[in-house]
């Protein structure tokens with residue numbers, strides 16, 4: 001008997017942001033429900049996957065957690081190219097990390113997919129006493145640039161599932177065809193066979 005299966009969507013998502021803003025912690029919270037107080041700095045990038053069901057679809061996230069250290073900056077395009085979504089993370093206690101997030105957003109606007117779903121995450125929202133980035137300022141910046149904005153805490157898990165859920169809802173349901181960017185190699189004899197068995201003119 002036929003079943004009405006939900007549409008399954010594979011979505012590559014990348015996390016970008018300054019060193020120590022909590023990218024790995026957000027991913028670990030979302031994927032494993034864990035938080036590590038002394039999370040090690042990422043080298044290069046790390047890959048995770050997690051599936052999330054939303055109203056009309058099941059989204060299988062392929063998550064690239066990039067390294068925030070400046071020396072890995074040149075690797076970033078490898079991870080954001082072809083990504084359906086990006087989460088740009090700053091630390092609400094660190095104004096410089098907010099400025100760095102803006103630079104990432106400019107880079108994605110210039111070089112990422114034009115239909116990429118972008119979210120801005122003000123992480124470490126539990127550290128309210130040390131807050132240095134005003135919510136309103138970040139919210140306005142996000143609105144002006146067409147991003148979804150939320151303050152998160154990987155430590156308390158506040159808004160972590162929510163940000164992935166909101167992204168999953170916004171990812172286009174009709175995905176572009178997965179044609180490889182390179183050449184299609186074809187064996188000449190196969191080409192001839194194809195021609196021979198095809199159409200007559």
Ligand SMILES: Nc1nc2c(ncn2[C@@H]2O[C@H](COP(=O)(O)OP(=O)(O)OP(=O)(O)O)[C@@H](O)[C@H]2O)c(=O)[nH]1
Nearest residue numbers: 020021022023024025037041042068124153154155
């Ligand atoms: N209080 C608090 N600390 C957090 C939170 N998220 C991460 N941290 C801490 O911040 C530090 C850096 O977290 P990471 O997840 O390694 O940050 P990252 O952005 O992945 O860092 P890089 O891999 O070096 O780019 C760790 O000690 C975390 O425990 C949070 O929401 N609240």
